[in-house]
Amino acid sequence: MVNRIGGLVSGMDVDGLVKKMMATQRAPLDKLFQKKQIAEWQRDAYRAVNTKIQTFDTYMADNLVLKELNSKTAASSNSKLVDAKATGSATGTISVEEVKQLASAGRLIGAQKHESATGSTKLSELGVQAGSTIEINAIQSNGLLAEGDTKINITEDMTIDQFISKVNSSNAGVTALFENGRFSFTAKNTGDVKDGPEIVLTGADALGFSADDLFNPDASKKAKIIEGQNALFTVNGIETERTTNQISISGYNLTLKEKFDQDTPVSISATSNIDEMVDKVKDFVKTYNEFVKDLTNQTKETRYSDYPPLTEEQRKELSESEVKLWDEKAKSGLLSRDSILRAGLSNMRSLIYQSNPGVEDSNFDTLFKIGITTTKNYNDGGMLEIDEDKLRKALTENPEAVEQLLTSTGDANGTVTKVDSSTGVEITVEADTRGFVKKIRDSLTSFKLAIETKAGRSNMSEDKFAIGRDLKSTVERMDNLKRRLETIEQTYWKQFTAMEQAMNKASEQASIFM
Structure with a gap:
């Protein structure tokens, strides 16, 4: 670092002179800065286009791919018996000639053995030990019993309300209820599990679901098992069985609402919703x-080539409104x-x-x-x-x-x-x-990839896209030029300092002669 003597002897504004001389030397660096700034703006402009491409593509996917264009309206000859909605693929007319049986959910009702209990009663008071586990298996939407059970761990001081809430918020597939001294568990999915129960409880004997509770001589208080059943109906002459009353068939979504016989068949048809x-x-x-x-x-x-990006020094010389107007011109026409x-x-x-x-x-x-x-x-x-x-x-x-x-x-x-x-x-x-x-x-996908090759994505390294490589090269050139300018500035100061020292020495000699 050169010891700087700023015109103490000569009276010259050495600092100002050096700045003016360096301004000329700095011109190439300013050009590189402007080139870098334009490249960054252009990169961002390209990426903004890709964002718009993605938005448009998502719009098409959401509205024209996931949703069918051919909107159809279903008509049921008796919606009190069978309600119908049509998808875009609904074709022809179907007839539901008979509904022998509606699907229903299986249910377990515990024995009435806790008449004095309320929601705030602790399970321990009912004989359920803290640290024990109640396991629940229930029918799934496919009509099969769940293979993996849901475990409800009984904690110390757990109340009936807390237990019910924990069951209902779990993935057990049942809805639990406690009322009038009895527990009940109802399957969330309707239907009949062939050759098996719709709900299996393990470790719930104390809640009123033991074998003895099922055979309690007092019929009004004993535990009950209500089996789930499948929907049995006939459509276009074909006898059909489903685990649910909500049925998708031939492009229609049907809801079986009541049982009826062949004397009152229900006709379902669809028309396109042109509007x-x-x-x-x-x-x-x-x-x-x-x-x-x-x-x-x-x-x-329009591209305004006479409005290059402003350097920091140039920004200081303009008002805020002037800078804003200049930037608008400088950023215009990047693409x-x-x-x-x-x-x-x-x-x-x-x-x-x-x-x-x-x-x-x-x-x-x-x-x-x-x-x-x-x-x-x-x-x-x-x-x-x-x-x-x-x-x-x-x-x-x-x-x-x-x-x-x-x-x-x-x-x-x-x-x-x-x-x-x-x-x-x-x-x-x-x-x-x-x-x-x-x-x-597909065209937009190719469009987007072409832009990414040019301008990359925010998570890509600069080496992976064209503008990034140019930016990296420009920054390297700027760094080299900055080091060179520092050397030139030191040289200027060294020269002015030597001049000041020489003038000071000459002044001292003149004083001796005087």
């Missing part, structure tokens, strides 16, 4: 257009004319015009045929518009074909069977059978 389907398509087009418009605008945003965004948008746009050979009805195998086209303004970047009358007509005539065109999973390398026009023979040919939504989602 709801139109609304879903319109919402998708609206979301698609917002996404396309946003990215198109970014590729067209202007960007090749990755333009390619991604172009790929999406090309999918709009493709037909789908996988759609069985060729009258509805393109978006155009169901009333969805691009806007006439090329500058819109491929935004969509809907001829609602045409869409409604297509949905009315063949809703399944429209659903297949839009949301079928299909395969990019799939196959379809068609008749050779020259020979009349059926042949199998390769074809892209993906629905439009699946094509868009």
Whole structure:
């Protein structure tokens, strides 16, 4: 470190002179700083686009993949007997001719031997020892008894209410109750376990479930076993048995509500909800257009090359409002004319015009045929518009074909069977059978990967993506240049210090001569 003498003899503003001289030397470092700042802004802009891609993809998954586009409404000829709801796959009419028996849950009712007990009574007062365990096995939704039991550990001073609460909040598969001196356990799942009980209690003898309690001579007080039973019904002439009254069959979700005989059959049918389907398509087009418009605008945003990022020194010289306005200009057009965004948008746009050979009805195998086209303004970047009358007509005539065109999973390398026009023979040919939504989602995946190759993700090291490697190289160059500038600054100070020392010596000699 050079001992600095700042113009004590010469009277010069050495510190100011050095700063001015260093400002010239620092110009290359400022250029590198600005380059680094632009790269960081651009990286963040790319990642913001990927966030929007993910948001759009999630929207499609939630609204057009997990939920069926073909919304149907079920009609039951007697909803008091059989209630019905239709899924998108509901087809035809089904008839429930008879319900002989409704499914019910198994139940164990303990003996009435604790008449004086209340919810605050301790289990120890009923003869249940602290440290003991009550094990519970109950019927599962598949109609089988659970293999693993649920253990309820009895702690010291545990009350009846605490025990009931612990059972009901567990995964035992039962609902426990204590009332009028008796315990009861009811299976949460209905149905009959073939060749076995629906609930098994182990270690609960003191609660009124011992063998003696079952055979108590006082019938009003003895323990009871109420067996669960399956639903027995006939649908389209087929006698059927299920463990529950909620039944999924042929695309319908039925709820058996009462028993009835063959004299009062219940007919179930479904119709497509055209209004709801139109609304879903319109919402998708609206979301698609917002996404396309946003990215198109970014590729067209003006780039102000005369507004490079401000250095710290430059920021100090401007007011807060001036800095804000400058930054807005400096950050504008970071992705202007960007090749990755333009390619991604172009790929999406090309999918709009493709037909789908996988759609069985060729009258509805393109978006155009169901009333969805691009806007006439090329500058819109491929935004969509809907001829609602045409869409409604297509949905009315063949809703399944429209659903297949839009949301079928299909395969990019799939196959379809068609008749050779020259020979009349059926042949199998390769074809892209993906629905439009699946094509868009696959296109977005490629789009997203291209951006990650350029700008990475927040959890990726800089070596893994292009901008990161450039940033790393720029930072290394900046560090080297900073070390070089420190050496130059020391040299300047050394020179001025030597000048001051020489002038001081000359002054001393002049004083001697005087």
